[in-house]
Amino acid sequence: MTTLNATHLSLEQIGISFTRSGRTTEVLRDVNLKIDKGEFVSLIGHSGCGKSTVLNIVAGLLKASTGGVLLDGKEVNSPGPERAVVFQNHSLLPWLTVRENVALAVDKVLKSKKSKPERRDWIEHNLALVNMTHAAEKRPHEISGGMKQRVGIARALAMEPKVLLMDEPFGALDALTRAHLQDQLMEIHLRLKNTVIMITHDVDEAVLLSDRIVMMTNGPSATIGEVLTVPLARPRKRLELVEDPTYTHARAEVLEFLYARHAKPAIAA
């Protein structure tokens, strides 16, 4: 599976500690992960295990205490649009319309790459990609949670990122909306071949979407416990996979890891 050519994104020996009122807690220790171009990787683990911390370090929003992140061989230690983030609670600016939210990103990030009319087209293209053209003039509080998240995805994709970072993007949505957005995300990923790191606590979501599932141990000093490759061919169809032995096997593996070997201490007790 792993190829010998240079890794696209590499997390090397990442560790991070937080000091709060004199007490230092080590949240992550020795997190090592190599991700290839175009790969879809999920991070799964119990809440509080530091998945979001890993993502924030890759995004550059948090600084690792030890180790670092290499993107195409270069170290990254500050946030930037080549590692676009889809935030858990959409983080759209409420005083801007849907189109303006995407435009803010496009006009800033692609200023030197595209001319003004090109940027206009690119904004519309990305709104169309997530089927939000009809609500482009609406403000975030006028649209549903699922729509907001779609705009968040459009904004991130519009930055033409090398890596798309998604922090529980569908966590706050109802099951039907979530399934719909997962399908849309798979379709987009298939078309654009982005490299994606997604945090989730939903086992089915992880198996359905990912090429590899990274399972994290419980904190403190959390690290990667196991990495599971999901050898399912794409495009994947939700309904066909329900009975697929590869799918059910992968699902069982993840559940086994989460609830048998690394059950949350509070739950295990």
Add this chain to the structure above:
Amino acid sequence: MALGTTLGRVVAAKREGARAPLVTRAALKGLVLRIVPPLVVLAVFLLVWEILCQRPGAGLPPPSRVVTDAWDIIVHPFYDNGGTDKGLFWHITASLQRVALGFTLAVVAGVLLGTLVGQSEWAMRGLDPIFQVLRTIPPLAWLPLSLAAFRDGQPSAIFVIFITSIWPIIINTAVGIRNIPQDYRNVAAVLRLNAFEFFAKVMLPSAAPYIFTGLRIGVGLSWLAIVAAEMLIGGVGIGFFIWDAWNSSHISEIIVALVYVGVIGFVLDRLVAGLGHLVTRGTATA
């Protein structure tokens, strides 16, 4: 007033629930419900005042005499005999000009300082205690100092407006900036917005509801301060007009001028509130 408005709206909304052609009548009814109570209260107040001040030897004139005494200045607000002998319109215009200048300066300086204090922990630690002390100084206490510094009434009055209205603007802006959700900061970081873009595109709109609260308090305070300051510095202005009327024992003119002061203070407050409402449409419902 605010309570009255809200009640009126609630009533109007309830009526609208009944649907269709009744809407205009319901709206009309809401309007009546909003306007009638203050009119009734005003009428009762004037009546009591009239009765109390009717007796001979009363210190203040009854409303009927106020109108007859001050009829000249009520019907001729635009006369101008040169010097300070001008109609009320000119006095009020002069006062409003001072407020406009002083308040504008306070808005610019207040929002910038407030942003600094809200954004930088160090600036907050250093400046906040000083602000907390300075803001308790009564507006007029600044006047002698500013007269000494500027050696002229006009800039001194403007400075008093400035120094009076700047504190609530600074403090509210700082709170607004400190309350910018981390999410918005993260978005700005990922987009690599520079300091100026971040200020204009994220900080100002995000803190706008807080800033406008500060502006509303500030404009009220500056209107309070200008009347007092003008009594002392003289020249054309509504404060001077009141002081001049007192010196010439024209009590009725004072009362008319006070009505003007009150109404204009109210209008200023509503103007800033309305502007805030307009600007923060999106943010308030975040």
